[in-house]
Amino acid sequence: MNRLGVIPFSAEDAHRVFSGIRKGTFSDIFLQYRVTTSVRIEDGIVKSATRSVSAGTGIRIVDGESTGYSFCENFELDDVVSAAGFAQAIAASGKSGTQGMKEHRISAGMLYPQKIPLLEANVTVRSELVRRVLKAAESYDPLIDRVTINMTDTDDRILIFNSEGEWGEDIRPMVTVSASARASRDGNVQFGRSGVGMRMGFEVFEQVESPEMIGSQAAKQAIIMLDAKPAPAGMMPVVLAPGESGVLIHESVGHPLEADFIWKKTSAYTGRVGEQVASPLCTIVDDGTIASNRGALGFDDELTPTERSVLIEKGVLSGFMDDRITSDVLKMARTGNGRRQSFQYAPIPRMRTTFMDNGQTPPEEIIDNVKKGVYCVAFAGGQVNIASGDFVFVPSEAYLIENGKITTPIKNLTLIGNGPDALNRVDMVGNDFKLSTGTWICGKGQTVPVGIGLPTVRISELTVGGASNEE
Amino acid sequence: MKSKDVYREIAAELVRKAGSDFEYVRVYVSAVEDREVEVRNGKPENSRFSESISMSVVASRDGRTASASGSDISPEGRRFLLSSVRELIQVVDPDPWYVIPEKETIGASDAKLDLVDEAYESQSVERLLMEAGELETKALAVDKRLASTGAAASVTKVAGAFACSYDFSEGFEGTDFSLGVSLTVDDKSGDSANVGRKQRNGWSTSAIHVEDLESSDKVAEMAASRTLAQIGSRKPPTGEFSIIFDPNSSQSFFGGISQALSGGSIYRGESFLVDSIGKKIASQVLTIREDPFLARGLGSRLFDLDGVKTRAFPVLESGVLQNYLLSVYAAHRLGMMPNGCAGGSSNFVVEPGKGTVKDIIAETSRGILVTGLMGQGADIRTGDYSRGAEGFFIENGEVLYPVSEFTISGTFQEMLAGIDWIAADARPDSSVLAPSVRFHRMMVAGS
Missing domain, CATH: 3.30.2290.10 (PmbA/TldD superfamily)
Structure with a gap:
């Protein structure tokens, strides 16, 4: 006992x-x-x-x-x-x-x-x-x-x-x-x-x-x-509010940096360690050690102690998230990302709490700098195609930005981008980092709870998929 | 794994045990045995053998309902379930809409469903490994640019039983076979920062009987051609176009419609189809029926999760809504009769029209064929629909180039009303039998 x-x-x-x-x-x-x-x-x-x-x-x-x-x-x-x-x-x-x-x-x-x-x-x-x-x-x-x-x-x-x-x-x-x-x-x-x-x-x-x-x-x-109006359609600047918008990081760059997709050479990031894969403003981290967070784990589901793993540092790809098997075959240090839904499943590389680190710019300044764009606050979820890098994320609360001001709420939209392209278009990062306390669940054949986080971020151009064709 | 009759005994006994403490009790037992393998680059990568069981008890008295579930079906495990229910029911409020089913509605319908293939027993791990390996070899042989991310084969057998306070108990069982392969191909695109871009696609088949699976030649050919066809894909222009859904995309669309018609969504007011019986909600060309009796159908069943006898009925006739999909509770709240749909539709069958997706393409002057959808932007509560997509741009009846990284947007309401072609090419490997369809016009956001 x-x-x-x-x-x-x-x-x-x-x-x-x-x-x-x-x-x-x-x-x-x-x-x-x-x-x-x-x-x-x-x-x-x-x-x-x-x-x-x-x-x-x-x-x-x-x-x-x-x-x-x-x-x-x-x-x-x-x-x-x-x-x-x-x-x-x-x-x-x-x-x-x-x-x-x-x-x-x-x-x-x-x-x-x-x-x-x-x-x-x-x-x-x-x-x-x-x-x-x-x-x-x-x-x-x-x-x-x-x-x-x-x-x-x-x-x-x-x-x-x-x-x-x-x-x-x-x-x-x-x-x-x-x-x-x-x-x-x-x-x-x-x-x-x-x-x-x-x-x-x-x-x-x-x-x-x-x-x-x-x-x-x-x-x-x-x-x-x-009071929400139909969202616009087309390419425009997108500003992400701190916290929940971390779903962007989880989908666009999190999944493609899971080591099983690197081992199978499915990921668009395969073989690119040391290369500039994102704007220098982006530092992306997956951390299993944040106390009480949804993604916190003392050790993962195969006894590897978790850690704070820096995946991308100032835009340069520095590592992947692995489990025991992928760490052995790819000859990388163990990061403690081997997780399973329950005893019914073998562990596979999964995220813990994934976020973009804090930046320098006050958030007001970021919004001030947008003439016409979209501001996203809360999300229903997202999804990624690992191989092509295409990802979507689906806002449940979003607004128009007009001449530097957040104005009308908008509804019925999906944002779509390509991971490496979108991260290269991050041109402002706020100094207001926040972890989401939301109920995030990640599905990859098995479901596990995860954490996400982000400061206010501006992406200079992303496809906004609304139903309105008004200019 | 035990036989359905053993589970039937266990379920009935638990109902009897609980009987004196509650007005109405139902018990559901379901056991699953599963063998699956994955092969990559000719080598076995994963194999899994599993046998699991789940038993749930739902009990009510004085208008209050509580439930408990677990995998321990021993006498001790069953006692624990009952003690959990007794504890939990104390904090539940009486429900003014509480109802127990009418006795005549409970039972098993009389139909031959043919849901068990004895070939299940002979599908050993070794044999599955061989089949997955052969499939992968065939797919990779199609074009030397292709790489494999894995071929998988699996077999599943389910056995279980339902029992309730009306002294009714009945077993069920079924098998399922599946086979599939997933491929990638390098696709570096011109001006993108994404220098490692690949295309990934695949194909799979599943069926209740092994002889109904598509051949491994066909699966390999489909997987390879779908992957290769995406090379060079780019964003389509932003604007309004005709949108064609292939059978896989169509399955996901009509799956959403089936959820929007479920009694739970309706009485909660969480559906764009509330108060719509007898109304024209879709184009004339659309007819849908609920059919629990399809031989070898993936959703076929003789009774639902409430123990109510299933029956076939029309859902939509020429665009006019006929029936919701109702459990006992939802029916009571809506003042209707339960129709065997506790737990959702069994087989949701879209009446076939004419031709295949190829015929639709040939008759489309400007539009997009959608072969894949992404994201959660299909909201059955409001009808809002905005999803990421990939597929092919069509002009003058010809496929011009592959497209990706775009969205299609509108509402379920507009989409239903705008269907102007239904083909006859539904795939039988889902409980939603949906052929290719064309929507007259939708908003596309691309470049």
Whole structure:
């Protein structure tokens, strides 16, 4: 038994599994016990409450560049041993070097302490919190006629052993609240959304954002959108507000710098380390060590301690985000980006908290310098084509900039650009860096929570895809 | 993995156990067994063997509903689910629209769906590796500029059961096979800062029965030709053009329509199609039906997530909306009858028109064929539609050049009304059966 309490699997058990494996050069065992509780508000009442438990053991056997994976949905030694049998199906040769390895514990540190622990809080604590969000949203404006709130909290317990004698355990909390508000006026219906997602206990509502703020922000956005005009179409300057706009960095340059796309030579950045790939104003970082952030991890899902990885420094490509396998085949230092959705999946290179570092220019000056353009504040998401570098990001709150002033809200637009082109067109970077506290989830075959951030940034020219053809 | 009858027993027993504490209980058990492999440059890169199970219980009393789920189906695991539900239901408010289904609606429809292919058992990891390897070799042989980012093959088997307080329980099972390859080709473009630009594309096929898969020759040929055709792509001009969706893009568009018609979106007021029954919401040429009984259909089923018997019915007739897709709860809120669509449409079938995408291109004077879409800019709540796209620029019935890095914008409402051609080339490998379509005009933002 270990400090996690709920995963009865010992180092001796792990050793027995490893010593039964006849093939492969490396293997690891990933044990997980995850309890998720959700409460939903709809129609002004607590409509439903749900709990789910996900528990199981994943086993991976690596043979050079090949990976075999299997899992069982318990912690029984016999079942883990038989999963290991399936996992070694594609391994051709080799033998894990386990015998006689000294046990070495990898510490997860204390990046996400919980002052009000999720598992100890009564369900009533949750229902009271969401009611406060509801009240704030409903009372914001009489035009708000519908509010939906979801709160989900997760207590995720991880225990990992590998065939090199390393082991580690971690408790990873996550609280996610999102509010959606609908505003209606004369048949015009618009929606606003806000949310908070952090690796914390329920103290998140005292330390990061109050339930009242979450509710009123969703309502405020819906009311703003009632006055929104169709967005313009064509190439123009785009200014990104600090924080949420980090979705641009995540899509345009984050994904293409994940080492599996470099290894497979899919990424447009393959073989370009040391080259100028962005404007000298751009320093891009992926950081797993920001306390309580959505992307924080003491060690990644294969026991590599996380770090602050500089990907692009003053426009020059300096490194990639890797996991164990890609670090070995590409002969790069381990960055601690090996992540998995759950014990059901093998780890792959993923982002943690990805951002553009602070600049020098006051944000007002940046907007002052735009004659006609678009100002983006909040986002529904984004997507990238790794190979061509084309990416989109989709604003949910945006405005026109006319003669240096932020003016009319606009709706129904997607921005599209090409990663390397767009980053070369970054011509002003603000001194107002901000991390988003939003509920970001990244999907790459598997979903994981991530963090994003950015100061105010101007891109001199980007395609704005609105439906209006007025000049 | 156990048989559906074993899961049926387990589900029914849990309903009985919960019975005395709640007015109405339903239990859903679903087990999935999966073998998948990936090959790159002739070498096995990943293999995965998995067997997982999920069991959920939804229980209600006095108008309150709570649920719990987990993978532990042992007696202890089942006790934990019930104790979670008992704890959670205390904080839930009574719902004024609470309803339990009418007894007559519960049951399994009588139809032969043919959803299991016994060939599943013979698809070993070794065999899948061989098939993926062959596919990759064939695709790379098409043109020496092509590189592989991986060929994948997989087989999945599902078995499960539903049980509810009306002493009804029923099992279900199915298989799924898939095969695909993804390719890249270098494509450095003239004045771009993107000196490492590549084009990436691919093709895949999936089916309930292995014999219904497209041949590996066809998959290889499609993957290679789609990738090569994109070389030299550039932005189209900004302006209004006819827009053609190929079957893959069309699937995503009609998938959005199906969501907008789901009872949950409608009663929440989160759909541009609220209060639209009997109204003309689309062009005359568009007819859509819900068909849960397609033999070997990817969405085919005999009952829905509420345990309600499924049935086939018209959704849209010549542009006029006939029915929403309703669960028990959504139907009750809207004053309608449930129609077997808890969990969404089964098979959403767009009535085929004539010809293929090639025929549409030949009859288009100026427009863009869209072969790929990006981003979340399709909002079924308001109808706003603005998405990133790639494809081909068409003039006088001919493909002129590949295009990318542009957006198409409009609204779902305008797009539905503006459909002026529906082809007959839907792919059977989705539960949304949608052929190529042409929209009369949409705004394009490019250069």
